[in-house]
Amino acid sequence: xxxxIADVRSALSIPGHVTPNRLQQVKKQPSQSVKKPEGISRxxxxxxxxxxxxxxxxxxxxxxxxKPNLGGGGKVKWEWRNxxxxxxxxxxxxxxxxxxxxxxxxxxxxxxxxxxPTNYIWSPDEYARHLEDxxxxxxxxxxxxxxxxxxxxxxxxxxDRYEYPRGEKEAGRAIEDLKERxxxxxxxxxxxxxxxxxxxxxxxxxxxxxxxxREQMRKRYLTSLDNRTPDQLQEEEALFIEIKRLEQNERxxxxxxxxxxxxxxxxxxxxPDIADEDASVSLSLDPKRRKxxxxxxxxxxxxxxxxxxxxxxxxxxxAHDAQHCIIRNEPSGTTPATKAAHTPSYMRSYKLPVPKAxxxxxxxxxxxxxxIQHNRLVMPxxxxxxxxxxxxxxxxxxxxxxxxxxxxxxxxxVLKSQLEVRENEDEGDGTASVGEIDxxxxxxxxxxxRGESIGSTRSTRNRKLCRRSMSTSSVDTSVTLPVRxxxxxxxA
Amino acid sequence: xxxxGGDEVSALVLDIGTSSVRAGYAGDDSPxxxxxxxxxxxxPSSDQDVDMGDNSDSTEKPKGAxxxxxxxxxxxxxxxxxxxxxMSDTLIxxxxxxxxxxxxxxxxxxxxxxxxxxxxxxxxxxxxxxxxERMAEIMFEEFQVPAFYxxxxxxxxxxxxxxxxxxxxxxxxxxxxVIPVVDGFVLRKGVAYSNLxxxxxxxxxxxxxxxxxxxxxxxxxxxxxxxxxxxPPQYAVREDKIPGVTDSWRQWYEDRAVEEWTQNMGGILxxxxxxxxxxxxxxxxxxxxxxxxTFFGPDRFHVGELFFFHKPNLVASNSSLPRHIPALISDxxxxxDIELRQVLMGNVVVTGxxxxxxxxxxxxxxxxxxxxxxxxxxxxxxxxxxxxxxxLGGSILASLGTFHQLWISKEEWMEHGKGIVAQxxx
Numbered sequence: 001x002x003x004x005i006a007d008v009r010s011a012l013s014i015p016g017h018v019t020p021n022r023l024q025q026v027k028k029q030p031s032q033s034v035k036k037p038e039g040i041s042r043x044x045x046x047x048x049x050x051x052x053x054x055x056x057x058x059x060x061x062x063x064x065x066x067k068p069n070l071g072g073g074g075k076v077k078w079e080w081r082n083x084x085x086x087x088x089x090x091x092x093x094x095x096x097x098x099x100x101x102x103x104x105x106x107x108x109x110x111x112x113x114x115x116x117p118t119n120y121i122w123s124p125d126e127y128a129r130h131l132e133d134x135x136x137x138x139x140x141x142x143x144x145x146x147x148x149x150x151x152x153x154x155x156x157x158x159x160d161r162y163e164y165p166r167g168e169k170e171a172g173r174a175i176e177d178l179k180e181r182x183x184x185x186x187x188x189x190x191x192x193x194x195x196x197x198x199x200x201x202x203x204x205x206x207x208x209x210x211x212x213x214r215e216q217m218r219k220r221y222l223t224s225l226d227n228r229t230p231d232q233l234q235e236e237e238a239l240f241i242e243i244k245r246l247e248q249n250e251r252x253x254x255x256x257x258x259x260x261x262x263x264x265x266x267x268x269x270x271x272p273d274i275a276d277e278d279a280s281v282s283l284s285l286d287p288k289r290r291k292x293x294x295x296x297x298x299x300x301x302x303x304x305x306x307x308x309x310x311x312x313x314x315x316x317x318x319a320h321d322a323q324h325c326i327i328r329n330e331p332s333g334t335t336p337a338t339k340a341a342h343t344p345s346y347m348r349s350y351k352l353p354v355p356k357a358x359x360x361x362x363x364x365x366x367x368x369x370x371x372i373q374h375n376r377l378v379m380p381x382x383x384x385x386x387x388x389x390x391x392x393x394x395x396x397x398x399x400x401x402x403x404x405x406x407x408x409x410x411x412x413x414v415l416k417s418q419l420e421v422r423e424n425e426d427e428g429d430g431t432a433s434v435g436e437i438d439x440x441x442x443x444x445x446x447x448x449x450r451g452e453s454i455g456s457t458r459s460t461r462n463r464k465l466c467r468r469s470m471s472t473s474s475v476d477t478s479v480t481l482p483v484r485x486x487x488x489x490x491x492a
Numbered sequence: 493x494x495x496x497g498g499d500e501v502s503a504l505v506l507d508i509g510t511s512s513v514r515a516g517y518a519g520d521d522s523p524x525x526x527x528x529x530x531x532x533x534x535x536p537s538s539d540q541d542v543d544m545g546d547n548s549d550s551t552e553k554p555k556g557a558x559x560x561x562x563x564x565x566x567x568x569x570x571x572x573x574x575x576x577x578x579m580s581d582t583l584i585x586x587x588x589x590x591x592x593x594x595x596x597x598x599x600x601x602x603x604x605x606x607x608x609x610x611x612x613x614x615x616x617x618x619x620x621x622x623x624x625e626r627m628a629e630i631m632f633e634e635f636q637v638p639a640f641y642x643x644x645x646x647x648x649x650x651x652x653x654x655x656x657x658x659x660x661x662x663x664x665x666x667x668x669x670v671i672p673v674v675d676g677f678v679l680r681k682g683v684a685y686s687n688l689x690x691x692x693x694x695x696x697x698x699x700x701x702x703x704x705x706x707x708x709x710x711x712x713x714x715x716x717x718x719x720x721x722x723x724p725p726q727y728a729v730r731e732d733k734i735p736g737v738t739d740s741w742r743q744w745y746e747d748r749a750v751e752e753w754t755q756n757m758g759g760i761l762x763x764x765x766x767x768x769x770x771x772x773x774x775x776x777x778x779x780x781x782x783x784x785x786t787f788f789g790p791d792r793f794h795v796g797e798l799f800f801f802h803k804p805n806l807v808a809s810n811s812s813l814p815r816h817i818p819a820l821i822s823d824x825x826x827x828x829d830i831e832l833r834q835v836l837m838g839n840v841v842v843t844g845x846x847x848x849x850x851x852x853x854x855x856x857x858x859x860x861x862x863x864x865x866x867x868x869x870x871x872x873x874x875x876x877x878x879x880x881x882x883x884l885g886g887s888i889l890a891s892l893g894t895f896h897q898l899w900i901s902k903e904e905w906m907e908h909g910k911g912i913v914a915q916x917x918x
Contacts, residue, residue, distance in 0.1 A: 085896050092639055092901035094501040094610060110499060110893035150918070156829055157677040161918075175829060222830050 077101075086111035119149050120189050130188045136181055140164050148182055155179060176212045176219075183210035327382065349380035353389045355396055362399045363392065499893030503610040504602075505886040506594065507645075510579045511665040511845070514883045515597045518612065518890035522876050523883050525601035530744060531589055532560035532573040559589060561596045566744055569711040571736025575744040581687065582616045582667045587626055591634050598635075606631075610639035610899055612890040614882050617646045617671050617683045624917065625910040632905045639899035641890070642917045646671030646678050648885025649843045652877070653870045659824065659836040661817065661856070662881075663799070663846030665751075666690055670820040672828050672836055677918065679832075684824040686814035689846050692798050693747065696754045699791050706782050709745040712737070716783035725784035753778060757788050760796035760851035762858060770794075796849045800859060818859050837864040842871035843881035 040048075077100040082093040085108045122131060127138055143164050151157045159175040166172075186208045195201040228236070321327070352375065355363040367374050374392060377384055503518040509529060516523035535557050559576075560568070566575045578586040578593070598606050611631055615624055624642050631640045650658040650673040660671040669685035671678055700707065708729065716727035757778055761769055770790035779785035799817050807813055815823065825833055837860065842853055853871045860867040872878045889895055900916050908915075 087897035088901075090901050090903045090907075092899060092903065094639070094896055094899075096499055096501050108893075110497070110896065113894045114897055151677070154675045154677065156674045156679065156832060159829070160677070160679040160681050219830060226830060226833065 083108055087114035117149065117152055120145065120186055122185075122189060126189070126192070130192050131185055133181070133184075135177075140166075141181065141185060144178060144182060145185075176215050179210055179215070180212040183208045347380075348382065348385055349377060352377065352380070352385065353392050355392055359396060359399050363395050366395050366399065367391075497893055498891050499896065500891045501610060501896060502608075503612060503639075503890040504598065504604065504606070505612045505614075505883055505890055506597070507614045507880065507883040507886060508579065508584070508590075508593070509664060509882075510577070510582055510667070513593055513597050514880050515602055516883065516887065518887045520887055521884065523880055525597045526880075527562045527593070527597050527601060528566060529579055529593065530566045530575050530577045531593065532566045532568075532570060532575055532741070533557045533589075534559075534570065534573050559592060561589075561592055562600070566741070567711075569733055569736070569741075571733070572738060573736075574738045574740040576740070580666075582664060583619060584623055584627070587630070590627075591630055594630070594635065606635035606637050609637065610641075610890070611635075611637045612641045612643060612886050614645050614648060614886055615642050616667075617644055617669065617678045617680070618685065619644075621914055625913050628900065628905065628910070628913045632902060637902070639901045640905070641899050642913065643886060643889060644671075644678050645882040645885075646673050646683075647676055648883075648889065649673075649841055649881040650676070650885065651888050652843070652881045652885035653839075653841045653872070655839050655841065655870070657832075657835050658839040658841045658870070659821070660841045660843060661821070661847070663689060663817075663844040665845065668799075668814075668817060668820065668844075668846065670817070670824040672824055672832065674832060674835070679828055682824045682827040684815070684820040684827075686820060688799065688814045688816060688820075691814050692758075692795055692846075693750055693754065695798055696758070696795050697746070697750045699795065700750060700753060703786070705780060705784060707746045707749040707780070708782055709749065710781040711745070713781055719783055719785070721777065722786050723784075725780075725782040727782045749781070753780075754795055755848075757792045758795040758849050759792050760799065760849050760855045761793050762851045762854040764855075764858070765793075765797050765801060796851070796855075799846075799849070799852070800855055817856065821860070822863075833864070834866065837867045840867060840869045841881075842869055843878060845879040847871065848875060848878060 078097050079100045080095055081098050081104060082095045083098075084091070084093055087108070087110070124138075127141075131138075131141070133141075144158075144162070147158045147162060151161065155175060155178070159178060162173065162178060164173075187205060190201060190204050190208065354360075355374070364374065372391070374388065377388060498519070500519045505514075505516055505518050505523070507514040507523070511529060512526050513529050514523035515525045560566070560570065560573065566573075576586070576589065578584055578589050584590060594606075598604055613627055613631065615627070627642060628640055631637045645662065646660045646669075649660045649662060649671075650656065656676055657674045660669075660673060662669045662671065666687060666689055667685050668688035669683065672682035673679070706725070708727075712730050712733055714728040714730045716725065719725055757776055759773070761773075763769065767790070770793045773789070773793065775787035775789040776792065777785055777787050802813060802816055825836065828836065840856075840860070842856065847853070853869055857867065857869050860869075872881065877884055898916060900912050904912050904916075
């Protein structure tokens with residue numbers, strides 16, 4: 001851009017910032033010439049300048065592949081030096097080879113591994129106040145503590161080397177006795193001393209916990225495990241295989257059932273309890289844990305309770321629901337809570353009420369007259385769904401009522417025409433026909449009653465019709481029923 | 493180097509066994525010098541002037557006798573020479589020749605000056621406190637070593653196998669032992685050992701003598717002609733040497749002949765004793781120094797079988813029969829805490845030249861797996877490692893940087909005296 005401006009200036013012959021530009025270029029020159037590409041002689045380069053860089057690669061001499069430099073360059077000087085070990089209390093000087101670069105006054109690198117465990121010592125007064133034990137003398141306790149210190153709490157070794165002279169009648173001490181004495185003394189000492197840091201105190205006390213009875217029980221279990229005869233072992237093995245087989249069958253069965261449920265009921269969500277049962281069964285029967293003898297230390301309950309899935313906590317709280325706009329549909333209490341009754345989640349609009357198949361066309365027709373499409377709601381909210389449902393219900397009732405009314409009208413017409421015929425013929429035997437009408441009338445009445453109960457029709461015209469038909473039919477029945485009864489008695 | 497925890501201070505490792513003395517630098521993988529523990533000596537009463545070989549060593553015995561130590565010591569025939577062994581049941585019973593042996597192996601074989609190197613010596617698990625103190629005394633007083641340590645062979649074998657806890661099954665020339673090691677310490681209550689290899693050697697000798705085989709060494713044979721198998725040997729004896737043969741030398745060479753035969757012929761049936769299987773195994777030919785040669789069939793396996801099983805009639809006839817290896821192992825385990833069984837049986841270390849019988853490890857595994865399903869045996873395949881496991885463990889231990897605080901220095905020895913040994917070397 002700058003160049004183009006300069007061009008414009010020169011073209012327009014405007015004197016301006018030409019001089020500083022030139023100076024900069026002059027300054028840059030020497031720094032570029034420093035980078036002389038290899039393979040071009042100095043004279044040639046000074047002639048052609050930096051304008052032929054593409055040639056440089058071809059001009060470079062071919063060379064062999066560079067040897068890798070693995071040593072990091074240069075030789076390392078080693079020297080034989082005597083050293084003193086900081087972990088030693090005497091003045092022994094041993095010699096070893098070290099790099100000459102290492103500081104001769106530096107500490108011996110392995111001295112830091114000489115870590116001594118903390119030793120607990122007590123005053124006679126302290127012993128008298130806290131540590132008295134009828135089973136132990138102070139001397140023996142001190143002997144034990146020295147051994148523990150000497151063998152760094154390796155209890156098996158301590159027990160092996162424990163040779164405190166005791167009375168003939170006293171039995172030798174078991175490893176648990178030694179451990180219990182040591183830990184109890186430590187606990188008491190920690191408890192009765194003042195500590196700057198309470199956390200450290202509780203931490204140390206936790207470290208010193210020891211339950212002799214528990215340990216002895218554990219050892220007895222181990223012994224009984226170890227003393228199993230080959231027959232028992234074999235039986236155990238057979239039982240274990242049997243359990244595995246059963247478990248496998250169970251799992252297979254469950255898998256198949258789940259598959260079926262998925263196909264039939266469309267349950268996509270997992271069935272949590274199936275996984276649960278598997279987990280708890282396999283945990284409780286894991287033989288390796290049993291054989292290792294470790295499980296006696298681990299309490300059994302947490303393992304078994306841990307994998308049980310937590311059911312989503314039900315907030316039955318009405319206030320909570322209102323706050324979060326949650327509306328609960330109570331599941332029907334009658335159906336048992338089995339897999340078969342499981343209802344997957346669904347959209348509300350999927351479950352819109354459908355009119356009865358027999359009268360569906362007429363309902364649709366009526367709704368169409370009103371300009372409503374009953375099988376699709378633009379906004380299927382809960383209220384809208386309820387409204388649609390009641391609308392469909394009333395429409396159905398209306399259709400039914402109208403059907404009844406039509407029928408009644410027709411009956412009345414027929415009866416009137418019959419009456420006219422009879423009046424014309426004057427006298428005649430009409431009992432049979434009356435009976436027939438009777439029957440149909442009873443039927444009508446019942447139907448009417450039902451219609452009344454179901455529907456609360458809104459159109460006044462319908463109501464009027466209804467009333468009329470009711471009155472007629474009731475009159476009819478009241479008249480005809482006794483007649484019929486008399487007739488039947490006569491026949492009998 | 494620091495990452496491996498090693499720091500070599502040019503320490504020496506000395507492992508004195510019943511059959512051989514091993515010495516070398518700590519940090520090496522095999523001993524530099526191996527010489528037999530047996531030595532020849534001619535009592536001063538003998539007035540014969542003997543010309544010693546170039547490579548034989550002569551040092552003054554306390555009695556004023558001439559002694560012959562090293563490879564050419566006992567094996568070279570010298571009239572009137574007797575054979576002595578300072579070791580008996582892996583313990584040093586006679587400290588008299590020990591300085592000479594040590595001097596030979598360090599100064600004449602390795603050509604080092606002991607006063608310049610710390611030295612680590614091995615001891616068996618059942619070593620007595622007097623013995624180890626005496627050893628320390630010899631090292632400090634006679635060899636002026638700057639530092640000394642005495643370590644247990646069981647522990648060292650464990651270290652050689654790269655473990656901290658193990659059940660070490662060690663079959664040497666005179667003693668078979670089972671040593672439980674936990675966290676680098678021997679559980680003394682669990683140590684079990686018996687003279688089983690001696691029983692095996694006696695049985696082998698019995699087999700050979702039962703076949704009317706002369707155990708005359710090659711040193712005493714002037715000439716022999718090849719013969720067909722099972723034909724009587726044709727050889728001429730060096731009659732001039734016969735008067736100079738002493739009883740102890742005769743015993744030594746007969747033992748050696750038996751040992752050689754056992755090493756070459758002895759085998760163990762992996763699946764336990766079975767007459768059919770023993771017969772099915774191919775017989776092997778063996779030629780004795782006399783030229784007599786024959787084939788050995790099931791006899792070969794009778795020898796090895798003694799390591800694992802004793803016939804009831806043998807037990808009945810001999811009440812003090814040394815315990816066989818499965819018995820030693822079960823005795824050892826019974827003395828240990830029940831919690832340790834799993835650890836120990838998972839780390840069985842087989843070591844010692846006596847375990848080099850073909851089929852030994854397989855048989856041991858088969859025996860153990862019956863009662864301990866999780867048994868795991870560590871047996872080095874390299875014969876040098878197997879025979880000198882204790883030396884190798886010493887080599888590892890003495891080249892560790894963290895070990896150097898454990899040396900008993902000369903200063904400490906002067907200051908505390910003998911008590912320091914028991915205090916430091918636990």
